[in-house]
Amino acid sequence: MLTIAGRKFRSRLFGGTGKFSSPEVMKEALAASGCEMVTVALRRIDLNNPADDIMRVLDRDRYLFLPNTSGARDAGEAIRLARLARASGGGEWLKLEVTPDPRTLLPDPIETLKATEELAKEGFKVLPYMNADPILALRLQDAGAVAVMPLGSPIGTNQGVLTRFQIEIIIAQARVPVIVDAGLGAPSHVAEAMEMGADAVLVNTAIAVAGDPVRMARAFAMAVEAGRIAYEAGLGTVSKDAAPSSPEDGLGFLR
Amino acid sequence: MPPHPPPRMGWDFCGNPMFMIPEFSALQSAVSRATEAEVLQALSSNRPGMAGLAALLSPAAELHLGAMAKRSAAITSQRFGRTMQMYAPVYLSSFCTNRCAYCGFSAGNAIDRRVLTFVEAESEAMILHQRGFSHLLLVSGEAPAKVGVDYLEKLALRLRNRFAALSIEVQPLATEEYARLFRAGITSVAVYQETYDRGMYKQVHLAGPKADFDYRLESPARIAAAGMREVGIGALLGLADWRAEGLALGLHLAWLRKHYWRTGLTVSFPRMRPAQGEFKPLNPVSERNLSQMIFALRIFDPDIGLYLSTREEARYRDGMIGLGPTRYSAGSCTAPGGYGLADAGGEQFEVGDSRSLAEVSVAIQQKGFDPVLKDWDAVFQLQGDRQQAA
Numbered sequence: 276m277l278t279i280a281g282r283k284f285r286s287r288l289f290g291g292t293g294k295f296s297s298p299e300v301m302k303e304a305l306a307a308s309g310c311e312m313v314t315v316a317l318r319r320i321d322l323n324n325p326a327d328d329i330m331r332v333l334d335r336d337r338y339l340f341l342p343n344t345s346g347a348r349d350a351g352e353a354i355r356l357a358r359l360a361r362a363s364g365g366g367e368w369l370k371l372e373v374t375p376d377p378r379t380l381l382p383d384p385i386e387t388l389k390a391t392e393e394l395a396k397e398g399f400k401v402l403p404y405m406n407a408d409p410i411l412a413l414r415l416q417d418a419g420a421v422a423v424m425p426l427g428s429p430i431g432t433n434q435g436v437l438t439r440f441q442i443e444i445i446i447a448q449a450r451v452p453v454i455v456d457a458g459l460g461a462p463s464h465v466a467e468a469m470e471m472g473a474d475a476v477l478v479n480t481a482i483a484v485a486g487d488p489v490r491m492a493r494a495f496a497m498a499v500e501a502g503r504i505a506y507e508a509g510l511g512t513v514s515k516d517a518a519p520s521s522p523e524d525g526l527g528f529l530r
Numbered sequence: 531m532p533p534h535p536p537p538r539m540g541w542d543f544c545g546n547p548m549f550m551i552p553e554f555s556a557l558q559s560a561v562s563r564a565t566e567a568e569v570l571q572a573l574s575s576n577r578p579g580m581a582g583l584a585a586l587l588s589p590a591a592e593l594h595l596g597a598m599a600k601r602s603a604a605i606t607s608q609r610f611g612r613t614m615q616m617y618a619p620v621y622l623s624s625f626c627t628n629r630c631a632y633c634g635f636s637a638g639n640a641i642d643r644r645v646l647t648f649v650e651a652e653s654e655a656m657i658l659h660q661r662g663f664s665h666l667l668l669v670s671g672e673a674p675a676k677v678g679v680d681y682l683e684k685l686a687l688r689l690r691n692r693f694a695a696l697s698i699e700v701q702p703l704a705t706e707e708y709a710r711l712f713r714a715g716i717t718s719v720a721v722y723q724e725t726y727d728r729g730m731y732k733q734v735h736l737a738g739p740k741a742d743f744d745y746r747l748e749s750p751a752r753i754a755a756a757g758m759r760e761v762g763i764g765a766l767l768g769l770a771d772w773r774a775e776g777l778a779l780g781l782h783l784a785w786l787r788k789h790y791w792r793t794g795l796t797v798s799f800p801r802m803r804p805a806q807g808e809f810k811p812l813n814p815v816s817e818r819n820l821s822q823m824i825f826a827l828r829i830f831d832p833d834i835g836l837y838l839s840t841r842e843e844a845r846y847r848d849g850m851i852g853l854g855p856t857r858y859s860a861g862s863c864t865a866p867g868g869y870g871l872a873d874a875g876g877e878q879f880e881v882g883d884s885r886s887l888a889e890v891s892v893a894i895q896q897k898g899f900d901p902v903l904k905d906w907d908a909v910f911q912l913q914g915d916r917q918q919a920a
Contacts, residue, residue: 294611296898318694318907321664328903346910348792356909377760377794378787378833431609484607 277474279452280368280400280421282339286310287469288499289341289454291479292329293319295488302332304482308492313338314370314477316345317356322363341402343370349383350390357394369394370424371403380430384411388418395419404456407438412445412453423449424477426457427468431480433460436467446472462498469502470510549751549785554727557774564588573597578830583780586826587773595822602825602854605832613900615835615857616887617665617697618658621866622646622685624876626671628738630724632766632802632809634878635671637738641876644866645676648685655689657869661861661887664694664904667720669864669878672701672740679707683714686911690715695906697762701739702749708756715911720762720798721749726778727770730812734769750782754790759910760835761786761793767820768802768811776823780830787831796835796857797827801842817846821853828854843882844893851897858901860890 277284290310295301305313313333321327333340342365347353353373361367371394373386382404388411394401400421405411407425415423425445428434435458436442446453452474459465465476478495485491564585572582573594585591586598623645626635634641646654655666668685670677677700686696697718698711708719725731728743735741750761763782765775783795801820802811815823824836838847838855840862847858861884863869864877883890891901 294613295900296612297895297900316905318910319902319905321904346906352910355912356907359909375792377792433608480608480611483611 277452279402284311284339284475286496286499287475287503288465288496289314289475289477290338290492291477291483292316292333293479294483296483298328298332300488301329301483304488304492305333305338307489307496308478308482309496311337311339312341312368314341314343314479317342317360317365318346322360322365339368340366341368341370342366343404344372344390345374347373347390348375348386349373350386350393353386353390354393357390357399358397361399367398368400369402371401374404382406382426384408387411388414391415391420392418402454407441407445409441409444409448412449416449416451420451422452422454422474424454424456427455427464428458430457432458433481434458435460435464436471439467439471442468442473443471462494465495466498466502466505469499470505472506475499546785549747549782551726551747551778551781554729554770554774554778557726557777558771560584561587561773561777562589564590566590566593569594572829573601580777580780580784583826583830584777586829587776587823589773591822591826592818595818595825598822598825598829599853602828603852605828606854606856607852609832610856611900612852612898613902613905614851614855614894615665615902615905616663616891617667617695617857617859618661618663618887619667619669619699619839619859619862619864620651620654620658621864621868621878622651622668622670622681623673623677624671624866624878625673625676626738627673628671628740629736630738630740631734631736632769634876644876645670645673646866648688650867650870651685652688654867654869655693659692662903663887665697665906666693666695667697667699667859669699670701670866671878672738674701679703679710682711682716686711686714686716690911691908694904694908696911697760699762702746703752705752705756708753708758712757715908716758717906717911718760718762718794718796719753719758720764720796721746721753722762722764722766722798722800723747723778723782724766725769726765726775726782730770750786751789754786754793759794760796761790762796762798762837764798764800764837766800766802767815767823768813771813772815772819772823776826779827783827783831783834794835795831795833796837798837798839799824800839821850824850824854840881840883841879844885847883847890848893848897851894852899858890858894860885860887 286309288310289312290305292315320329342360344353344356373383374380375383387403391401402422404424412423428437454475455468455473456477460481482492561584568585569591572578572585624635625643629637695717699720731743753761836855837857839859894901
């Protein structure tokens with residue numbers, strides 16, 4: 276079972292709350308996904324308002340609440356947002372997003388590292404969103420991140436695991452769980468990430484803007500499970516040459 | 531026949547330190563000569579670029595409005611999800627030192643002028659707060675003696691803890707002034723060029739500081755340089771040729787993007803409606819034209835925020851939900867003090883969609899979209915000295 280910072284998760288699919296056509300559709304899709312951890316943009320919710328449209332449909336006994344710092348341009352802003360969120364009951368889990376370019380929303384590695392160092396010291400359980408840079412993953416882990424969240428491809432692009440080569444290295448090296456985040460547009464993409472040995476994946480856009488978000492959530496859940504089972508069962512190696520399925524060729528002399 | 535090669539646009543001004551705008555007639559000829567093949571190419575390209583934008587704005591693209599709508603809707607949904615951000619304007623003052631042929635607040639017009647006190651402005655804002663708004667746009671006529679930087683700074687400091695985002699649409703300011711307002715809690719600034727056609731600009735801006743075309747043109751760069759989160763640009767539709775204005779907006783967006791990569795960009799589409807002064811649009815823009823312009827800019831730049839205000843009628847705004855725009859206002863009043871006083875009078879323009887926030891929200895939901903009231907946070911506004919305190 277997946278364990279992050281001492282907490283156990285049955286599902287290796289994490290969900291998001293953005294881009295849904297209504298809070299009710301979001302609630303149903305999250306339920307269908309079977310996920311147990313859900314990220315929520317702090318800028319989008321009002322923690323002090325019990326009638327907040329997202330908070331009122333999210334059962335915090337059922338889902339671990341993973342606030343994110345979406346919109347923060349530098350470490351200072353992300354830290355401020357995190358502190359105020361914790362003070363308002365947002366908890367200590369934090370998806371750290373420092374994205375100074377409002378177009379690609381790619382993470383700033385330098386500011387992300389600075390913020391991780393500070394917030395980990397302050398007792399936050401930090402899960403940084405990062406580019407798929409293996410050395411950065413190690414640096415973030417050393418700075419106190421409880422997991423790392425490398426991107427498959429830029430957020431919202433549905434392009435799948437374009438960073439495969441780097442993510443394979445991150446998975447091979449990291450001590451903390453590796454959660455592939457962003458750009459996973461189809462169940463086949465998450466199956467690929469899970470087959471590679473990712474500990475979990477986070478999917479939002481592909482579910483939220485699907486024709487039927489509830490059914491799509493279920494499809495993603497099944498793909499995560501299939502990919503994980505395949506990884507655990509041990510996939511065959513990929514070869515350019517055809518290999519005989521009965522490995523007796525050339526051994527005909529044996530009696 | 532092989533597909534026609536895309537025209538070389540020859541206006542790659544992105545490297546220039548100052549934004550420059552080509553002759554308006556050159557922009558017009560670029561959009562008028564585009565062929566259907568270029569339209570189809572732009573529609574199938576992931577990055578249509580400036581040549582693609584010209585094609586999508588061209589008369590040749592009119593036959594493909596349906597395909598443009600589909601593409602624009604798909605891009606919008608992918609980038610912004612099935613959501614619509616909601617905001618409301620607060621008109622602070624109808625005083626203006628400019629004489630602009632088209633505007634209800636023009637200095638020559640005999641209207642009852644009014645500037646809100648801080649208490650009045652705050653009470654207007656709180657009426658909107660009670661209605662559910664948390665993104666406000668503060669608007670005023672251009673009269674620095676009535677609503678200057680000091681006024682805006684003080685008002686921002688009074689409002690910033692109660693609202694998730696505060697934008698302004700006021701006279702162009704200096705970079706240091708924008709920086710002061712950013713520290714006071716202003717998130718974004720809109721300065722519309724009104725027209726990128728210098729000749730037309732001169733013709734309709736009869737007197738006042740606004741007659742300086744270049745100072746206005748350079749405002750978005752000053753806003754971004756001051757650190758604002760977001761810059762809004764736009765052209766007043768009904769003045770010059772809208773197709774060429776669309777291309778000019780594309781050039782401005784591309785230049786800003788290259789020079790200020792941290793700054794978000796938005797475009798508004800104010801289409802001329804009856805105002806005090808009886809100005810008739812010189813080049814009327816139809817709903818089809820407006821739609822084509824919105825779709826073209828969305829396909830050109832998937833990331834820009836697009837506003838469609840209550841200037842437009844309810845029927846049109848409902849139809850456009852999901853097709854490109856990402857920000858809607860609702861229940862707007864364009865007269866200072868108009869929310870508190872039922873009959874304040876002296877509007878800048880008459881609204882075309884007078885429905886309440888609740889009514890517009892229902893229309894958005896019926897289209898399968900989520901009206902989002904809060905998508906920013908006051909924490910971001912605690913700049914400067916407050917940064918340490920937090």
